[in-house]
Amino acid sequence: MESGYPVRQASVRAHNLALVLRQVAAAPRPPSRADLAASTGLTRATVSALVDDLAAGGLISEVGPAPRTGAGRPAVGLVLNGYGPAGLGLEINVDYLAGCVVDLSGTVRHRLVLHGDQRLLGPAAVLDAVAGLGARLRAEAAAAGRVVAGAALAVPGLVSGAGLVHRAPNLAWHDVDAAVALAGGPLGDLPLTIDNEANLAALAELDADGDGLDSFVYVSGEIGIGAGIVLHRALFRGARGWSGELGHVCVRPDGPPCRCGALGCLEQYAGQEALLRDLPAGETGLARLRDDAALAAGRLPAAGTSLGVALAGVVNMIDVDTVVLGGIFGPLAPWLAPAVEAELARRVLTSAWSPMTVRASALGPAAASVGAAGAVIRDILAEPAEWVRP
Numbered sequence: 275m276e277s278g279y280p281v282r283q284a285s286v287r288a289h290n291l292a293l294v295l296r297q298v299a300a301a302p303r304p305p306s307r308a309d310l311a312a313s314t315g316l317t318r319a320t321v322s323a324l325v326d327d328l329a330a331g332g333l334i335s336e337v338g339p340a341p342r343t344g345a346g347r348p349a350v351g352l353v354l355n356g357y358g359p360a361g362l363g364l365e366i367n368v369d370y371l372a373g374c375v376v377d378l379s380g381t382v383r384h385r386l387v388l389h390g391d392q393r394l395l396g397p398a399a400v401l402d403a404v405a406g407l408g409a410r411l412r413a414e415a416a417a418a419g420r421v422v423a424g425a426a427l428a429v430p431g432l433v434s435g436a437g438l439v440h441r442a443p444n445l446a447w448h449d450v451d452a453a454v455a456l457a458g459g460p461l462g463d464l465p466l467t468i469d470n471e472a473n474l475a476a477l478a479e480l481d482a483d484g485d486g487l488d489s490f491v492y493v494s495g496e497i498g499i500g501a502g503i504v505l506h507r508a509l510f511r512g513a514r515g516w517s518g519e520l521g522h523v524c525v526r527p528d529g530p531p532c533r534c535g536a537l538g539c540l541e542q543y544a545g546q547e548a549l550l551r552d553l554p555a556g557e558t559g560l561a562r563l564r565d566d567a568a569l570a571a572g573r574l575p576a577a578g579t580s581l582g583v584a585l586a587g588v589v590n591m592i593d594v595d596t597v598v599l600g601g602i603f604g605p606l607a608p609w610l611a612p613a614v615e616a617e618l619a620r621r622v623l624t625s626a627w628s629p630m631t632v633r634a635s636a637l638g639p640a641a642a643s644v645g646a647a648g649a650v651i652r653d654i655l656a657e658p659a660e661w662v663r664p
């Protein structure tokens with residue numbers, strides 16, 4: 275009993291630090307210590323001690339007192355510290371590498387994108403390049419007075435454990451241990467997690483949206499098509515962490531062969547390469563598709579129909595009320611969404627009395643790297659005690 279007491283005390287403190295920090299993060303305007311005592315039910319003295327610890331750890335800072343009417347000293351407001359520990363998000367995709375640094379409040383402070391076909395390089399060279407990009411961003415952040423506390427890497431494939439990429443069909447990666455390959459490289463000893471890009475992009479969408487989204491499928495349209503499934507504001511990863519392979523849902527059993535080995539996968543009808551057939555690859559072709567309404571109207575509704583057919587199966591099975599179109603599907607949503615909506619209305623059983631919402635992502639192409647950086651921030655906010663010395 276006696277020996278367990280300090281442990282319990284430490285865990286109460288850790289819980290209360292997280293509680294106070296969560297209130298500061300969620301408050302619509304900077305709360306005072308008194309506001310925090312009221313909203314947490316803790317005593318003023320306890321809140322003050324916790325606030326001092328969080329401030330000493332660099333997690334929160336004070337903003338000037340708002341003018342007050344009435345008696346008493348004006349109260350100092352508390353905000354998340356924009357110069358506190360920051361998150362580094364990195365993304366490997368088939369035709370680009372991206373990275374960003376996000377501060378504690380979720381604001382993107384630094385960003386880099388390198389376009390180039392990653393299929394032309396082996397996994398080792400791609401991982402080295404993305405680590406180099408991360409090191410550059412970390413140095414930029416340091417020059418601006420921010421310390422990167424951790425990194426997360428988004429990959430377009432199936433990931434397990436600490437970072438074994440089992441399969442990334444569009445990169446032709448098989449069993450690439452990305453965590454091992456990155457250890458000791460340009461990122462040094464920075465803590466690093468590795469996750470699927472659509473999962474991280476879905477979490478970024480959730481963070482960006484505030485309170486509107488609850489249960490949705492985020493569709494990441496790139497050369498591959500991934501999906502991040504969010505149920506009641508939590509990521510649904512599946513039993514082994516491999517959910518969301520929307521691109522390999524079959525839309526025509528006798529369709530063209532896919533890189534995964536099956537026939538008629540959605541990617542063959544709505545993936546970037548299918549959309550840009552006979553157009554220049556990458557951003558140039560996409561710009562042409564975006565800017566030429568006749569061209570878009572000629573090929574995007576058919577892709578939207580295939581996408582809607584695949585999504586209708588998902589929605590019938592797992593019951594979400596919103597589809598968010600991300601990646602290249604975001605800017606193409608004016609042409610894709612009507613066809614997706616039509617298929618959902620036709621095929622989803624519940625749509626007769628509860629129509630689906632289909633909308634473009636709020637974040638655009640960098641969603642996965644922002645989500646990756648956000649994952650680092652989320653961990654810090656969830657367990658601030660790690661950053662605050664007793």
Ligand SMILES: [Zn+2]
Pocket residue numbers: 521522532533534535536539541
């Ligand atoms: Zn496939």
